[in-house]
Amino acid sequence: MSGLRRVMVANRGEIAVRIIRACHVAGVEAVAVYSDADEHSKWVRMADDAVHIGRSAAQKSYLDPDALLKAARATEVDAVHPGYGFLSESGAFARAIDEAGLVFIGPRPAVLEQMGDKAAARSAAASAGVPVVPGTDPIEDPADVPRLAAEIGFPLLLKAAAGGGGRGIRPVHDLDGLLDALPAAQAEARSAFGDPAVYLERAVANARHVEVQVLADDHGNVVHLFERDCSVQRRRQKLIEEAPAPALEEETRQAITAAAVRLAEHVGYRGAGTVEFLVDGDGNFYFIEMNARVQVEHPITEAITGVDIVAEQLRIAAGEALSMDQASIERRGAAVELRINAEDPERDFAPAPGEITVLRLPGGPGVRIDTGISQGDRISPFYDSLIAKLICWGEDRDQAYARARQALTEFHVEGVASTAALHRELINDPELAAGPVHTMWLEHHLNTGR
Structure with missing residues (x-):
């Protein structure tokens, strides 16, 4: 690939x-980084070079920008790909990469900062003509809270302005509860995100979580790759995603994808990103945030469009134009992704670190497994507990679900507790199969023991 070595x-x-893998397919060398806990990891074995960056705790390694910059300089790379999580949406890290004369594979620092501030992102969406959930700017004077809450109406969400990934959100149902929650929410926001700012947003009842994948280059091209439904969530953490969103009216699909492209154009976006919306029962949709990075669930979009999203990120970083235009992007079939984690559903999803003593993975037509784990590896207590993502494609949603059911019968892990059994239960649930479900469906399912 010209421009990237x-x-x-x-x-x-x-x-x-x-x-x-994407780097190697593109003819680009890949350098891995690793902490103490990850020295013998799969990605270290796959890379052309690997650099130790610190201790096992993420703050001492993957969240240490100085260690990462030192590794980048030492290995003489052209660019840095942050993936998702960790520093992927840090404007400061992106700026440091730029100032080091390297390419940050993602949006420009100013856009990361704008999209990372939820209030600023709401303002940008409104300016672009994208519907937003009724809400407020960051609260500056607690004395204004009763008036602001009355203007929006309960129930409300109290949200950290710098939050993300479903964190920093508290539902409140009345004024007393809001006033009680405000100081704790501000303290939590300061602790988790380094910013105590919070704002109010109306809670949309029985909403679906629908997001639109966008790609944008430096040549003025912005496209969407259709939408995904991510409504199967527990505590706002996604467990199952599918594309396209089931039972979404075509008029709504066209409007929501156009809105996502409009926002990306408005902010001068570059790279891969996802614009997230709530969709109510009447088909009204509201912007909630933009994830300015590749998403965990990107494979299902790749499955229905044939577009390699990570390869496009590399093209964009190399200064090239997108390999497609909107008219050439076609949607085919349906896909579902199941996140199988080392967690114990019987113990309120407590993390279950330990050695993977047995790992048997499924296969067959339309089945893809994305994992960083091999048999004999350990699930570390220091990081996310993901074992594997199971992605199943079919000519239609029924076939995708049927392939997922079969794949789950073949998936076998020993040594740690996992959510595989829960996924087997969910993928056979008639309500989910009928679709669509709202964002509180799984909580209800778990609480009622269905």
Whole structure:
């Protein structure tokens, strides 16, 4: 690939494996980084070079920008791919990469900062003519809270302005509850995100979580790759995603994808990103945030469009134009992704670190497994507990689900507790199969023991 010779992957796990593979297919060398806990990991074995960046705790390794910059300089890379999580949406890290004369594979620092501030992102969406959930700017004076809450109406969400990934959100149902929650929410926001700012947003009842994948280059091209439904969530963490969103009216699909492209154009976006919306029962949709990075669930979009999203990220970083235009992107079939984690559903999804003593993975037509784990590896207590992503494609949604059911019968892991059994239960649930479900469906399912 012209313009890129060597890329450092500033991440770990399955996304590091995914990026290394894309680099090699593109003829680009890949440099891995690893902490003490990850010295013998799959992505380290796959990479052309690997650099130790610190201790096992993420703050001492994958979240240490100085260590990552030192590794990038030492290995003489052209670019840094941050994957998702960790520093992938840090404007400061992106700026440091730019100032080091390297390419940050993602949006420009100013856009990361704008999209990372939820209030600023809402303002940008509104300016672009994208519907937003009724809400407020960051609260400056607690005395204004009763008036602001009355203007929006309960129930409300109290949200951290710098939050993301479903974190920093508290539902409140009345004024007393809101006033009680405000100081704790501000303290939590400061602790988790380094910013105590919070704002209010109306809670949309029985909403679906629908997101649109976009790609944008430096040549003025912005396209969408259709939408995904991510409504099967527990505590706002996604477990199952599918593309396209089931039972979404075509008029709504066209409107929501156009809105996502409009926002990306408005902010001068570059790279891969996802614009996330809530969709109510009447088909009204509202912007909630933009994830300015590759998403965990990107494979299902690749499955229905045939577009290699990570390869496009590399093209964009190399200064090239997208390999497609909107008219050439076709949607075919349906796909579902199941996130299988080392967690124990019987113990309130407590993480279950330990050695993977047995790992048997499924196969067959339309079945893809993305994982950073091999048999004999350990699930570390220091990081996300993802074992594997199971992605199943079919000519239609029924076939995709049927392939997922079969694949789950073949998936076998020993040594740690996992959510595989829960996924077997969910993928056979008649309500989910009928679709669509709302974002609180799984919570209800778990609480009622269905």
